[in-house]
Amino acid sequence: MTEKNHAPRIAGVSSVSWFGEAPEKAKVGVLLLHGRTQNPEIMRELIVDRLALPGVCYLAPRAEADSWYPTGFLAPAADNEPRLTESLAALDACTELLAARGFAPAAQVVLGFSQGACLGSEYVWRSQRAFGALLALTGGLIGPPDKRTWAHSQKGAAAWPEMPVLLGGSSDDPWVPAFSMRETADVFAAHGARVRLKFYESSAHEMPDDQIAQTREILDELSARSVRK
Numbered sequence: 644m645t646e647k648n649h650a651p652r653i654a655g656v657s658s659v660s661w662f663g664e665a666p667e668k669a670k671v672g673v674l675l676l677h678g679r680t681q682n683p684e685i686m687r688e689l690i691v692d693r694l695a696l697p698g699v700c701y702l703a704p705r706a707e708a709d710s711w712y713p714t715g716f717l718a719p720a721a722d723n724e725p726r727l728t729e730s731l732a733a734l735d736a737c738t739e740l741l742a743a744r745g746f747a748p749a750a751q752v753v754l755g756f757s758q759g760a761c762l763g764s765e766y767v768w769r770s771q772r773a774f775g776a777l778l779a780l781t782g783g784l785i786g787p788p789d790k791r792t793w794a795h796s797q798k799g800a801a802a803w804p805e806m807p808v809l810l811g812g813s814s815d816d817p818w819v820p821a822f823s824m825r826e827t828a829d830v831f832a833a834h835g836a837r838v839r840l841k842f843y844e845s846s847a848h849e850m851p852d853d854q855i856a857q858t859r860e861i862l863d864e865l866s867a868r869s870v871r872k
Contacts, residue, residue, distance in 0.1 A: 653736045655707055655729040660684075662691045662701040669700035670866045671775060672746035674737050676759030677703070679710045686756065693855050698866040700744075701754075704737050706730065716761040716785045717823065727765075727785065734766045752862065754778040756850060757818065761785050764810075764827055773803055775865045777836075778858050780850050781812030781819050783827035803836040807861045810838065811854065815846040 653659065660683040666672065677686045683703035691701055711730040712723035720727060734753075741751050752775045755763035760782020767777045768784060808831045810824050821842055828840040843851050 653704065653733050655711075655726070655733040656704040656736075657707050658683075658705045659737070659740070660687075660703045660705070662687050662703060663696070664698055664700045666700045666744040666746075668698075669746075670698045671700075671750055671752060671862060672741040672744065673699060673701045673752045673754050673862070674734065674741065674763070675701045675703040676711075676734075676753070676755030676763050677705070677709070678755075678757030678759050681756075681759075682709055686759075689756070689850060690754070690855070690858070693852075694859050694862065696859060696862055696866070699862055702737055702741055704733060706733075711758050711762045712785075716758065716783070716819070717787055720786045723785070727762075730762055731766055731769065734762070735770075738772075748772050749775050750865070752776045752778060752865065754780075754858070755782060756780045757782060757848065761819070767803075768830070771802075773806055776807040776809070776861050777803075777831070778807075778809045778861065779824075779827070780809070780854055780858070781816055781824075781848065783810070783819065783823035784830060788822070788826065802834050803831060806831075806836045807864070808832075808836040808838045809854075809857055809861060811841040812843065813845040813847050813849070814842040816848055817846060818848055 675686050683705050712727040714722045753763040753767055760779035764779045764782055765785040810828045814821055828838045832838040
């Protein structure tokens with residue numbers, strides 16, 4: 644199934660596409676977030692088609708101008724405002740769309756690549772919502788390292804007991820340094836998540852087959868639980 648839906652209007656999003664299983668038949672709903680200069684069709688080719696999973700539908704918003712925020716993810720958060728806040732609000736609207744199609748948070752997965760993985764990680768952290776999983780392929784929390792140190796030290800309400808989190812990418816990625824992915828993994832693990840972190844000896848900015856296989860394994864596991872409300 645491929646369907647493009649331009650309504651309801653979501654600020655910061657130019658369109659919304661649905662891929663995979665029809666929502667009324669799917670067991671898991673994935674919020675699929677593209678990288679900078681990418682779009683939902685690229686994500687369909689690079690992820691959805693490669694996964695080829697029954698029982699999973701994908702809601703893929705397209706960022707205005709194909710970018711979720713203007714500067715690098717390691718810059719001070721203020722440098723990416725107000726676009727960052729607008730994009731995070733757009734993800735709220737998207738998870739509400741999934742909920743309206745019958746997917747409780749435990750049946751929703753936040754899956755992104757590159758800039759989309761950074762935005763997805765930041766969204767899950769800020770929302771403090773226990774989703775079915777966070778799959779951040781080559782991405783990490785947004786902001787300079789001192790922000791992640793702060794996040795790691797917090798012992799408050801944010802908790803993801805046993806929530807699967809997949810992080811990692813190329814060991815020498817030109818856009819997302821390994822230390823940022825490692826620190827993000829530490830933050831989520833410290834708050835109860837079941838984290839997988841794996842690096843690949845490469846400088847390529849891509850999703851290797853092994854990472855797709857791990858994504859498939861996590862989505863298969865969630866589908867088998869039939870956690871849809």
